[in-house]
Every structure is written in C-alpha cells, then in structure tokens.
Amino acid sequence: MNIVVCIKQVPGTTDVKISEKTNTLIREGVESIINPFDMYAIEEALKIKEKMSGKVIILCMGPPPAKEAIKEAIAMGADEGILLSDRAFAGSDTWATAYTLSMGIRKIGAYDLILCGKQAIDGDTAQVGPGVAEALGLPFVAYVRKIEEIREGYIRCDRMMEEGYEVIAMPLPALITVVKEINEPRLPSLKGMLRAKKAEVATWTAKDLSAEPANLGLTGSPTQVMKIFSPPQRPGGEMILGEIDEQVEKLVNRIRELKIV
Amino acid sequence: MNYFLTDEQKMIIELAHQVAVEKIAPVTEKYDESGEFPWDIVKILSDSDLFGLYIPEAYGGMGGGVLELVIAVEELSRVCGGISLSLAASALGTFPILLFGTDEQKKKYLPPLAKGTKLAAFGLTEANAGSDAGGIETTAKKDGDYFILNGTKQWITNGGEAETYTVIAMTDKKKGARGATAFILEKGMPGFSFGKKENKMGIRASATRELVFSDCKVPKDQILGKEGKGFIVAMKTLDQSRPGVAAQALGIAQGAFDRSIEYARQRVQFGLPIISFQAVNHMIADMAIQIEAARALVYECSRLIDSGAKDISKLSAMSKVFASDVAMKVTVDAVQVFGGYGYMKEYPVEKMMRDAKITQIYEGTNQIQRNVIAQELIKEQASKK
Ligand SMILES: Cc1cc2nc3c(=O)[nH]c(=O)nc-3n(C[C@H](O)[C@H](O)[C@H](O)COP(=O)(O)OP(=O)(O)OC[C@H]3O[C@@H](n4cnc5c(N)ncnc54)[C@H](O)[C@@H]3O)c2cc1C
Numbered sequence: 001m002n003i004v005v006c007i008k009q010v011p012g013t014t015d016v017k018i019s020e021k022t023n024t025l026i027r028e029g030v031e032s033i034i035n036p037f038d039m040y041a042i043e044e045a046l047k048i049k050e051k052m053s054g055k056v057i058i059l060c061m062g063p064p065p066a067k068e069a070i071k072e073a074i075a076m077g078a079d080e081g082i083l084l085s086d087r088a089f090a091g092s093d094t095w096a097t098a099y100t101l102s103m104g105i106r107k108i109g110a111y112d113l114i115l116c117g118k119q120a121i122d123g124d125t126a127q128v129g130p131g132v133a134e135a136l137g138l139p140f141v142a143y144v145r146k147i148e149e150i151r152e153g154y155i156r157c158d159r160m161m162e163e164g165y166e167v168i169a170m171p172l173p174a175l176i177t178v179v180k181e182i183n184e185p186r187l188p189s190l191k192g193m194l195r196a197k198k199a200e201v202a203t204w205t206a207k208d209l210s211a212e213p214a215n216l217g218l219t220g221s222p223t224q225v226m227k228i229f230s231p232p233q234r235p236g237g238e239m240i241l242g243e244i245d246e247q248v249e250k251l252v253n254r255i256r257e258l259k260i261v
Numbered sequence: 262m263n264y265f266l267t268d269e270q271k272m273i274i275e276l277a278h279q280v281a282v283e284k285i286a287p288v289t290e291k292y293d294e295s296g297e298f299p300w301d302i303v304k305i306l307s308d309s310d311l312f313g314l315y316i317p318e319a320y321g322g323m324g325g326g327v328l329e330l331v332i333a334v335e336e337l338s339r340v341c342g343g344i345s346l347s348l349a350a351s352a353l354g355t356f357p358i359l360l361f362g363t364d365e366q367k368k369k370y371l372p373p374l375a376k377g378t379k380l381a382a383f384g385l386t387e388a389n390a391g392s393d394a395g396g397i398e399t400t401a402k403k404d405g406d407y408f409i410l411n412g413t414k415q416w417i418t419n420g421g422e423a424e425t426y427t428v429i430a431m432t433d434k435k436k437g438a439r440g441a442t443a444f445i446l447e448k449g450m451p452g453f454s455f456g457k458k459e460n461k462m463g464i465r466a467s468a469t470r471e472l473v474f475s476d477c478k479v480p481k482d483q484i485l486g487k488e489g490k491g492f493i494v495a496m497k498t499l500d501q502s503r504p505g506v507a508a509q510a511l512g513i514a515q516g517a518f519d520r521s522i523e524y525a526r527q528r529v530q531f532g533l534p535i536i537s538f539q540a541v542n543h544m545i546a547d548m549a550i551q552i553e554a555a556r557a558l559v560y561e562c563s564r565l566i567d568s569g570a571k572d573i574s575k576l577s578a579m580s581k582v583f584a585s586d587v588a589m590k591v592t593v594d595a596v597q598v599f600g601g602y603g604y605m606k607e608y609p610v611e612k613m614m615r616d617a618k619i620t621q622i623y624e625g626t627n628q629i630q631r632n633v634i635a636q637e638l639i640k641e642q643a644s645k646k
Contacts, residue, residue: 187279190310190323193272 001054037117075188091218098131129177277336292466312377320371326567338512342616343466350418354381361486384414401430420470441491452477463615510588510620517595575637585620
C-alpha cells in the first residue's frame with residue numbers, strides 16, 4: 001500500500017504576530033514546525049505501512065527551507081519526500097495549492113491512499129485536503145478519527161461529527177483528512193534521524209509537474225484578499241465570585257445593567 | 262563549553278531531550294509516587310533506538326561507545342534520574358556480555374538488549390556482601406554439564422523486569438577471589454525467582470529487587486568469561502559502567518540547576534528577585550562551576566574508555582565520585598534556593614535531592630572509589646622508581 005501524506009510547514013506557535021505595516025504574518029524569529037494536524041496524518045500512514053508494508057511518501061509545497069519538515073517526517077519513519085517549490089507557486093490560495101499538490105500526486109503516480117491533516121493551524125481553512133481529492137477525481141472523507149478497516153482497494157473509517165460519528169466506506173485510491181483523536185504521533189528514532197540527515201529530498205518545480213501556469217500561485221488563485229487586519233482583542237470575561245445565592249444576585253443585576261433581557 | 266561532539270552525538274542529545282521533555286516529564290511525579298516500573302517510557306526509549314547506543318551494529322546496536330551512552334543518560338536524568346536508570350542499569354547488565362561474551366552469546370543476547378525489547382540487570386550484591394564483594398555466598402556447584410545455583414542477590418536494579426541477568430556466584434569457595442564465576446541467567450529458568458521489591462528514598466521509578474536461586478540448574482555454556490574469573494568480569498564491568506552512574510548524577514545536577522536559576526529569577530523577596538542577592542547567585546554560580554567540571558571529567562573519562570585504553574579504573578572511579586558528590590551538593594543547594602517551596606513535593610527539587618543520593622552509593626560507594634583511586638595512585642608512584 002503506497003501512501004502519500006501532504007504536509008505543510010507552519011510557524012511553531014498559535015500566538016502569531018501580524019505586522020502593522022504589511023498586515024502579514026511576522027515569520028522572523030518564529031520556529032517552523034510541521035503543521036500539528038499533519039503529524040497525525042504521518043503517524044497514521046506509518047501505522048498502516050507497519051501493518052500492510054508499502055511506502056510512505058511525504059509531499060510538501062513550500063519554500064526550500066520546508067525540506068526540514070520533510071526530513072522530520074523521514075526521521076519518524078517515512079520512506080521518502082518530495083518538495084514542490086517554485087516562485088510560480090507563491091501566493092497560492094487553497095484552490096491553487098490543491099491543484100499544485102494534485103499535480104505532484106499525479107507525477108508520483110502509484111498511490112493507494114492520500115492522507116492530510118484536517119487543516120493547517122496558520123490558515124485554518126480545512127479546504128486543501130478535499131480540494132486535492134476533487135482535483136484528482138477521488139472519493140474522500142474529512143475529519144477521520146479512526147480507520148476501522150483498510151485493505152487492498154477498500155477503506156472504512158469513522159468521520160467525526162459534532163455529535164457522534166459516521167462510518168463511511170469507500171474504494172481506494174481515496175483521500176482522507178484526519179483529526180487529532182486518531183492517534184498519538186511518535187517521536188523520531190535515532191536510526192530515522194540518521195537516515196533523514198542523509199536523505200535526498202527531490203524538489204519538483206512547475207515545469208516538472210507540467211502544471212498549467214494559469215492555475216498556479218497568485219494568478220491561479222480565485223480568492224481575492226480585500227483586507228487583512230488583526231481583530232480587536234476580545235476583552236477578558238468577568239468572574240462572579242461568592243456563595244451561590246450571592247453569585248445569582250450579582251449575575252441577575254449585571255444582566256439587568258447590561259440590558260441583555 | 263564546547264565538547265566537540267559529532268553531529269551524531271548532538272542528534273542523540275536532541276532526541277533524548279525530546280523524549281525527556283515530551284514523554285518523561287509528564288509522568289515523573291506519577292512514577293515517583295507509585296514506584297511502578299515505567300514500561301510505557303521504556304517502550305518509547307526502545308522505539309527511539311536509545312537502548313543500543315553503545316552496542317556494535319553487528320549486534321543490532323548503533324555502534325557508539327560509552328560517551329554515546331553517557332550523553333543520553335545525562336539528558337534523560339535531567340528530567341528523571343529514576344526513569345533514566347532503566348536504560349543505564351540495562352547497560353550495566355549488558356556490558357559483561359559485551360566485554361566477555363563469546364560470539365554465540367553475543368548473537369543470542371545482545372540484539373534484543375540493543376533494541377530495548379528486553380532489559381538486562383547485573384547481580385553482585387548480597388545481604389552480607391556490599392562493598393566487600395568478595396564475601397558473596399551464592400554458590401554454583403558443578404553437576405556434569407550444569408551448575409546448580411543457590412543463594413540470594415539483593416538490591417538488583419531492573420530485578421524482575423529484566424529478561425537477561427549477569428550474576429556472580431562462587432564456584433569454588435576455597436579459592437577465594439579466584440573462585441567466583443559469572444553466569445548469564447534468563448528470567449524463567451527453573452529455580453530462579455524474585456524476592457522482595459524495595460521501597461526506596463529516591464529513584465523510585467527504578468525496580469530494586471532480590472534475585473532468589475534455589476537449585477537453579479544452569480547449562481555450563483551460560484558461563485560468561487572463564488570459570489574462576491567472576492570477579493574480573495565484575496570489576497571490568499563496573500569500570501566500564503561507572504561513567505553511566507556519573508552521567509545520571511550529572512543529569513540530575515543539571516536538572517536541579519535549570520530549575521534553580523529559573524526559580525531564583527522569578528521569586529521576589531524584599532522587592533527584588535532573589536537571584537539579585539549575592540548569597541543566592543553565588544550558590545547558583547557554584548552549581549554551574551561544579552557541573553561544568555563534572556561534565557568535562559565524565560566526557561573525558563568516557564572518551565578514554567572508548568579509545569580502548571586499558572587502565573581506566575582510576576579515571577572511571579574519579580568520574581563517578583566527582584559527579585555524584587556534585588549532584589548531592591547541587592541538589593541540596595537547589596532545595597535551599599527554593600526555600601520552603603523546595604521542601605514541598607509540589608516542586609521538583611526535593612525529588613532530585615532524593616534521587617541524587619544513590620549515585621554516591623551504588624556501583625561502589627564513594628569511599629570505596631576513593632580507595633580504588635588511592636591504590637592506583639600508589640601503584641603509579643611505585644612504578645616510577
Ligand atoms: C537502589 C540500589 C540499587 C542497587 N543496584 C545494584 C545492582 O543492580 N547490582 C548490584 O550488584 N548491586 C546493586 N546495589 C548494591 C550497591 O552496589 C551496594 O549497596 C553498595 O556497593 C554498598 O554496599 P552496602 O550497601 O552493603 O554497604 P556497606 O558495604 O555495608 O558499606 C557501609 C558503609 O561503610 C563504608 N565502607 C565499607 N567498607 C569500607 C572500606 N573498606 N573503606 C571505607 N569505607 C568502607 C561504605 O562506604 C559505606 O559508607 C544497589 C543498591 C541500591 C541501594
């Protein structure tokens with residue numbers, strides 16, 4: 001079973017600062033990490049490989065330093081990695097990103113399953129995984145919290161819902177995106193780290209992908225950013241302390257004061 | 262300080278650090294309280310390839326030496342000196358096989374120990390034979406192609422949890438020190454069972470247990486080294502493994518230092534962070550001086566051993582004495598820096614102080630180490646004439 005895992009390198013914090021001048025993320029001084037949700041995708045892929053053999057291939061679109069993220073995945077046990085990197089990819093929205101990744105996957109060719117994290121912690125859109133599936137014409141299930149069964153040409157998984165879950169079966173090849181409930185990602189091993197250090201990570205450009213230039217990067221992105229701004233800080237809540245009766249009284253008074261009812 | 266570590270050694274430290282911080286730190290308190298054996302962490306250390314650092318690749322290890330073991334044990338001990346011992350004590354039980362095993366014995370026993378799917382232990386001490394190891398009373402009587410073991414080993418680290426045991430027993434009492442023999446024993450051999458598990462001051466996540474032999478019948482090819490060479494096996498093993506104890510001590514000291522400086526900067530009294538008081542910052546400076554000196558000695562000693570040097574007893578003893586005395590001093594001072602908070606279980610340093618004490622006692626007390634060092638010095642001096 002050959003598995004492609006799409007990963008993204010993101011700033012290693014959720015407390016990102018936004019430049020007042022340019023209204024974009026300040027990335028300087030912020031360590032880059034593998035998008036935490038993608039770690040679950042990597043772990044799940046490694047687990048499937050341990051059970052069924054085959055290969056785990058990491059696919060990442062990003063600037064050259066994103067190779068580090070791929071190497072980290074190799075240190076955990078992934079077999080190989082490919083970086084999609086080209087100036088032409090810059091400014092991609094979720095649609096262009098999904099298109100580019102799908103072209104990478106087409107070039108990889110032999111795959112049974114594609115795994116993605118449910119969303120990236122920097123953009124938080126959760127669109128790229130399903131977008132890749134659409135671009136490849138594959139069935140997909142998002143928000144998978146458990147793979148119940150997987151075998152040649154078949155997968156059955158639990159999709160997490162607000163309340164409860166749905167069991168969905170589909171033929172392979174297919175794509176799933178996973179949530180954090182699915183597993184606990186492993187740490188790297190020393191043998192893996194040594195292998196990662198030596199590993200050659202291939203870089204594929206727009207040309208290598210035979211991608212349609214009009215579909216790439218800023219040009220290929222239908223999303224138009226009208227304005228970027230930091231939302232105003234939400235004021236902290238108000239704690240009402242005291243005995244139950246006191247609390248109730250204070251609360252009722254506050255509600256009256258604020259004319260909520 | 263720059264210890265000129267290789268990229269690979271830096272990688273070991275990075276990995277051990279990650280395991281310690283992400284996986285061990287959240288459970289140290291739990292295991293310190295319960296005294297249970299941390300099998301979940303052992304599994305993680307095994308998956309990370311940290312058990313076989315010093316074992317040749319031919320036997321499934323990573324092909325490093327004592328220095329590789331030492332830097333890993335140090336890094337793990339920074340967070341928990343008890344949990345790290347599962348790995349260090351397995352090395353103590355593995356070294357005799359590595360140093361004296363036949364190729365056949367190595368092929369049989371080393372791969373699972375290198376992977377960490379099995380643990381090892383080393384059994385020398387008995388109720389009436391601690392510092393005076395020559396006084397051991399466990400006997401191994403020859404019976405055709407077998408030896409029959411009878412006796413009890415006491416305070417054996419990893420006892421009951423390990424699968425592979427190196428045990429020293431008397432094959433010929435009359436010959437005194439030349440009458441001891443080392444055996445490789447396996448958990449489950451008939452006549453081999455486990456006695457009392459100890460309730461300890463510190464390193465509570467480590468199992469310390471009796472090994473009980475009652476007519477335990479062992480085939481003669483389980484002899485390690487030669488018949489009659491048991492004490493040589495034991496002494497050479499301990500020479501090799503003492504830097505491991507030193508590293509455990511060093512890690513505990515570093516951990517106590519890390520916490521102390523952090524705390525001293527944030528605790529305010531008389532309107533100032535306590536680190537601004539010279540009485541406090543000199544304590545912290547002294548910690549740093551001692552730790553750095555200990556590290557230099559421990560790494561240098563490990564490098565000497567890895568170079569294949571023969572005369573390692575003196576430096577090995579020095580590294581263990583110095584680092585363990587440093588660990589004790591530093592952890593006592595760490596509690597002092599924390600004041601009353603340091604005395605409370607809610608804060609981490611009282612555990613470090615309890616954990617540090619054992620490093621001055623086992624694998625030869627520091628008094629015994631000083632005896633060894635003095636003897637070596639006298640020998641050196643005498644040979645100069
Ligand atoms: C937690 C723990 C784990 C252990 N793990 C193992 C293990 O895995 N395998 C193993 O074989 N053993 C193990 N031991 C045993 C340990 O190595 C011994 O406890 C140690 O060697 C000291 O022996 P003793 O406790 O009998 O002390 P004793 O020998 O009774 O010493 C008591 C005191 O007298 C001093 N003393 C004794 N003789 C002399 C002398 N000639 N000169 C100066 N001072 C002297 C000692 O320094 C000490 O201060 C462990 C012990 C503990 C507590």
